[in-house]
Amino acid sequence: MSFPENHPHESPNPAVERLKQEVDRWVDFARTGSEKALEAVGLTQAFKASHLPADVCELPGEFQVTIDVPGCTAANLDLMVSGQTIQLKVLRPDRVAPADGSWRLQERVCGTLERHLTLPVMIDPESITAEVRDGLLKLTIHKAQSPTMRRVPIK
Numbered sequence: 001m002s003f004p005e006n007h008p009h010e011s012p013n014p015a016v017e018r019l020k021q022e023v024d025r026w027v028d029f030a031r032t033g034s035e036k037a038l039e040a041v042g043l044t045q046a047f048k049a050s051h052l053p054a055d056v057c058e059l060p061g062e063f064q065v066t067i068d069v070p071g072c073t074a075a076n077l078d079l080m081v082s083g084q085t086i087q088l089k090v091l092r093p094d095r096v097a098p099a100d101g102s103w104r105l106q107e108r109v110c111g112t113l114e115r116h117l118t119l120p121v122m123i124d125p126e127s128i129t130a131e132v133r134d135g136l137l138k139l140t141i142h143k144a145q146s147p148t149m150r151r152v153p154i155k
Contacts, residue, residue, distance in 0.1 A: 052090065052115040063119055063141045070135040071108075077132060081125040081141075086117045088137070 054067040069077065069090055078089040090113045097103050119141070127142035 052088065052113055054115065054117060056117065056119070058120075061143055063123070063139075063143070065117065065139040065141060067115060067137045067139075068135065069132060069137045072132060072135070072137075074132050077137060079128075079130055079137075079139075081123060081128060084119045084122055086119070086123075086139070086141070088115045088117075089113070090115075 052067055052069065054065060057064045065086065067088060071092065072090055076091045076093075078091075080087040080089075092108070092110050092113065094110045095106075095108070122144035124142045124144045127140075129140045131138050
């Protein structure tokens with residue numbers, strides 16, 4: 001099978017050329033106006049601030065997980081565990097400006113934030129301990145014992 005060659009005197013496909021120009025324009029836009037480019041595609045400062053940073057340390061029989069949850073109490077947190085996955089939901093209530101004031105800057109995210117972490121092994125949901133203090137949620141998660149093998153009778 002042979003492919004047609006592009007000759008210098010032939011013009012390239014106009015649709016491909018338009019697509020290339022549009023991609024080049026977006027790349028230049030992202031490079032020169034990083035903050036404006038993020039806003040143009042919906043990634044505003046509020047989106048970046050909604051991330052809940054986490055550290056996961058693996059020890060021989062457990063994981064120690066620390067997640068930033070500034071300003072939250074246990075009542076604001078919902079933690080679910082299934083298989084290898086930890087799902088954290090954080091509710092940050094809306095803030096109301098004083099009656100005689102108005103917001104000049106509002107960067108702290110309100111509403112529900114979620115964080116999912118998948119660990120490399122099965123975890124024992126019954127053994128998890130969780131404590132929130134000083135803006136940090138600290139979890140100790142024991143690894144599940146290795147699944148045992150059993151012979152399944154076939155009828």
